[in-house]
Amino acid sequence: MEFTESQIERYSRHIILSEVGGKGQKKLAAAKVLIIGAGGLGSPAALYLTAAGVGTVGLVDGDVVDLSNLQRQILHTTATIGKLKVESGQAMLSALNPDVSVKIHPMNIASDNILRLIADYDLLLDGSDNFATRYLVNDACFFAKKPLISGSIFRFEGQLTTLRPNDGFPCYRCLYAEPPPAGLVPNCQEAGVLGVLAGTIGVLQAAEAVKEIVDIGESLAGSMLIYDALEMSFRRTRIPKDPTCPLCGPNPRIKDLSADYAVSCSL
Amino acid sequence: MIKVRIPTPLRPLTGGKGEVETQASDIQSMIESLNGQFPGLKDRICDGGGEIRRFVNIYLNEEDIRFMNGKTTALKDGDEVSIVPAIAGGSPVKSHKASVAHLRFHLRFPEDKIKEPVLCKINREFPSVDTNIRRADVREKTGWMDVEFSGDAGDIEKAIEGVRKRGIIVDPIELNVVE
The missing domain is CATH 3.10.20.30 (Beta-grasp domain)
Structure with missing residues (x-):
């Protein structure tokens, strides 16, 4: 594909970066990225990927916009309260960059629909807010051989990692073998979350996505970044591939998506 | 150090x-x-x-x-x-199985709440949830107890919300099994 005059101008600050250039910008234009959850993490990630000229941005979320979302979910506005988040998000993203094809999936993902859903995309961002979805997305991405950029937030703390288990790096199950049982971890409604924190982690997910697509810099695969907003500190830990991993280890127990995920995962 | x-x-x-x-x-x-x-x-x-x-x-x-x-x-x-x-960032996992959950919580009573019959009121307000005090130390001015709540997970969540609304500090301890 060739860029138009106005596209060259729109992406000029990328194109003059030697690491990106016209070649990298074309990779972005050809990329298809699916964002799981059009909420706190998905909002800033979707905005920056759309601004960056990613060719196709998919949003999956079955929820509608609520007033209490607006403290952090910047894809939505007071005027879109009550609308489907994916529709509210699509309007915002298309207004930001009409070059981008914004695909919407107003649904909750489940083990019987996720593989079909992700087949059309080449990179995923997980911005979901519950463990059932997180493990389901991890497993589906492993089977479908799609890289996954995982972000999560709680109160003042965020975690970020890139999962590429098919390239010799760990998966989410290597990092955390099992999800916490329901009831053990307070939810955001009880515990609260700093709105800006969602922005910080969501934007870092977008940054890692751009790097994966353009294939520059050092991937976060094999490491986890931990951000503490109160201290303004970033720490990085190493995540080895777990040789006993039930999904991506040499003797896997999980061979399909029939494991015990919640039937339908709330985003 | x-x-x-x-x-x-x-x-x-x-x-x-x-x-x-x-x-x-x-x-x-x-x-x-x-x-x-x-x-x-x-x-x-x-x-x-x-x-x-x-x-x-x-x-x-x-x-x-x-x-x-x-x-x-x-x-x-x-x-x-x-x-x-591990952190997920939000809502509790929705389970579609109707089952009895046993969840344990550590309740800490601030000084001004120490004399209130909180659990008794919770039992009356949420009759589908059983409470069982497993460990406790209640003194003149401070008190804590480890309480097991049994019942539907959603009902337990509402009961816990009720405890919190009464000014008690609640921390989850552990989830046992689903029967």
């Missing part, structure tokens, strides 16, 4: 502190020593059998102790240890 990084979810137990110091020769003794300073911390990190919970990772400097010597990983002066639990 060993520096230990405390994650946000556990900070209510350390008086809000994100970094604490302790003396310990290995991870196991570090957990015990921390629990001495901050009672209840061990229960949050380890399961009933004393094993580190599968959704809690402990890093010595930047390395995961699961891939070193686990709980017996040796510590030396100046080491930095981070406790990092």
